[in-house]
Amino acid sequence: MKIRFLLLTYLLGFICLITSNIFCEETIILPKPKYIKYKTGDFRITDDVKIVFASTGGDKLENIAKDLKKHIFDITGFDLNITELANIKDRTEKMLLITTNNSSLPEMFLPKEMEDIKLNELGKEGYLLEISENAVFCGVDEAGAFYAVQSFLQMLKYEHNAWSVPYSRIIDEPHFSIRGQHFDPARQFRNVELLKRYIEILARYKMNTIHIHFTDDQAWTLESKKYKLTVPGKFYTQDELNEIVSFAEQHFITVIPEIDMPGHCRALRKAYPELACQSSGKKRSSVICPGNEETYKFLEDIFAEFCPIFKGPYFHVGADEVETHEWQNCPICSKRISDENLSDEKELYFYFLKRVQEMLIKYNKKMVIWWEYFPQLDKWLDKDNTILQEWRGKAKENSVKEEFKIINSQWFPLYLSHNTSTPKEILEFNPVITKDIPENTLGIISCSWGDRKELTEDIVLLPRILAVAEKSWTDKTDSKEFNMRMAYHFLNILNQIPDKQQGKLDKKYINKCLKDITTDPKSNLASFKENIIKYIISQQ
Numbered sequence: 001m002k003i004r005f006l007l008l009t010y011l012l013g014f015i016c017l018i019t020s021n022i023f024c025e026e027t028i029i030l031p032k033p034k035y036i037k038y039k040t041g042d043f044r045i046t047d048d049v050k051i052v053f054a055s056t057g058g059d060k061l062e063n064i065a066k067d068l069k070k071h072i073f074d075i076t077g078f079d080l081n082i083t084e085l086a087n088i089k090d091r092t093e094k095m096l097l098i099t100t101n102n103s104s105l106p107e108m109f110l111p112k113e114m115e116d117i118k119l120n121e122l123g124k125e126g127y128l129l130e131i132s133e134n135a136v137f138c139g140v141d142e143a144g145a146f147y148a149v150q151s152f153l154q155m156l157k158y159e160h161n162a163w164s165v166p167y168s169r170i171i172d173e174p175h176f177s178i179r180g181q182h183f184d185p186a187r188q189f190r191n192v193e194l195l196k197r198y199i200e201i202l203a204r205y206k207m208n209t210i211h212i213h214f215t216d217d218q219a220w221t222l223e224s225k226k227y228k229l230t231v232p233g234k235f236y237t238q239d240e241l242n243e244i245v246s247f248a249e250q251h252f253i254t255v256i257p258e259i260d261m262p263g264h265c266r267a268l269r270k271a272y273p274e275l276a277c278q279s280s281g282k283k284r285s286s287v288i289c290p291g292n293e294e295t296y297k298f299l300e301d302i303f304a305e306f307c308p309i310f311k312g313p314y315f316h317v318g319a320d321e322v323e324t325h326e327w328q329n330c331p332i333c334s335k336r337i338s339d340e341n342l343s344d345e346k347e348l349y350f351y352f353l354k355r356v357q358e359m360l361i362k363y364n365k366k367m368v369i370w371w372e373y374f375p376q377l378d379k380w381l382d383k384d385n386t387i388l389q390e391w392r393g394k395a396k397e398n399s400v401k402e403e404f405k406i407i408n409s410q411w412f413p414l415y416l417s418h419n420t421s422t423p424k425e426i427l428e429f430n431p432v433i434t435k436d437i438p439e440n441t442l443g444i445i446s447c448s449w450g451d452r453k454e455l456t457e458d459i460v461l462l463p464r465i466l467a468v469a470e471k472s473w474t475d476k477t478d479s480k481e482f483n484m485r486m487a488y489h490f491l492n493i494l495n496q497i498p499d500k501q502q503g504k505l506d507k508k509y510i511n512k513c514l515k516d517i518t519t520d521p522k523s524n525l526a527s528f529k530e531n532i533i534k535y536i537i538s539q540q
Contacts, residue, residue, distance in 0.1 A: 031473035126173030157503025178443030179472035180209025188450025203251035217266035260318030277330035291336035320370035423467035
């Protein structure tokens with residue numbers, strides 16, 4: 001963050017303390033913006049409003065305009081026209097203008113109040129939303145413009161028989177660069193439409209990453225054209241994968257695919273037993289053979305198929321909970337250890353990861369691995385092309401972590417399917433692991449694992465996913481104030497907020513809706529679901 005913007009923020013923060021009714025009114029937006037100032041008046045949605053996008057040489061702003069049109073129609077029933085900025089001749093036309101800092105924007109379209117705002121002083125994904133006679137969504141980049149639209153849509157309210165958004169200015173940017181949620185179709189298969197639904201939810205709350213655990217002991221869910229790895233009905237075709245990635249890109253979300261290796265490979269071993277060690281006698285063993293050159297040939301083929309499909313910069317290869325003792329008795333592994341002058345099977349593990357990383361670098365991918373206790377990791381892997389994903393809660397005890405970029409998915413409170421952490425505990429959690437180099441903590445991904453299916457339902461997940469969205473965007477927030485916003489958006493996702501209550505934090509009505517949510521009394525999780533609802537009400 002630039003010094004000038006810091007000074008502006010601190011000044012505005014001081015003003016907020018002494019004139020809170022003017023500058024720091026209650027906001028419904030989640031995650032909460034860094035700065036919001038409400039003014040007198042409302043921008044009304046009417047038939048004559050046009051959605052206007054600035055031409056930047058690409059189609060991203062036009063796609064944002066189409067998305068805004070769709071959501072306004074779904075919410076209000078108004079079917080607004082879309083046009084390019086070049087077609088607008090004067091400012092008398094009522095418009096929703098979508099632009100970026102890099103767009104060529106005639107001065108006549110900028111409100112005078114915007115002249116002192118320098119968007120390049122905000123970080124990537126930052127934005128300015130200025131709502132007055134017109135609404136201007138101005139992002140540092142296209143993602144920022146998209147997030148400005150999400151804030152606008154959240155403020156839409158129905159009042160006096162009209163849909164409107166209050167006159168306001170928002171200046172906002174994220175705290176962390178990675179803000180995401182993990183899903184596990186290898187154990188709990190989710191079809192394409194369900195994944196797309198979650199992508200829409202994540203994008204609505206400015207999360208930008210979906211981590212999908214495609215393979216594990218239970219199943220391999222990626223269609224390969226070269227290898228027969230899947231079982232009928234529970235896999236994604238390559239066309240479906242392209243559809244998921246394209247849909248995510250439209251919502252400014254990066255897909256991090258995970259193919260677990262060299263452990264958690266029971267499904268792979270079942271399909272191709274020749275990839276197991278020669279000494280493998282345990283039916284439940286889950287490792288593949290890192291001594292066998294055919295293993296690397298298989299992985300080369302797999303990356304050649306899937307790296308072009310997943311266009312983001314990351315590729316996750318698991319690398320956790322590896323049973324290296326099986327390699328001790330494998331003659332092929334022993335030969336590899338000897339030929340490569342390795343000391344033992346632990347170094348063979350690092351050798352395997354190094355080979356895998358070299359494959360991924362060819363496709364311009366950074367390798368992501370689950371954090372284990374890796375005292376030699378920095379000697380084997382390219383730090384610039386490795387991301388560690390913390391999960392055990394022990395990374396703070398190891399100095400090697402300072403050398404690498406890290407994503408925090410710590411078991412408590414971020415394993416949402418394995419513990420009953422509250423939104424408050426998520427908000428109070430400190431995700432920064434690399435204290436000496438805080439910028440090396442890239443962000444937060446909360447996890448929903450399929451081996452605890454009862455803890456992956458919306459009532460259990462959504463309140464805490466919303467807390468992760470808040471924490472990863474704003475970092476610091478008041479949990480009690482957050483809880484009212486969270487309750488409203490939680491109910492809205494469940495389609496429990498009618499038109500007349502849209503855009504309003506009506507505590508009495510929200511609590512009534514929460515009490516009306518019922519759970520199946522026969523469910524093993526009925527009491528926990530009820531406790532979640534009671535918790536939300538108690539925090540109001």
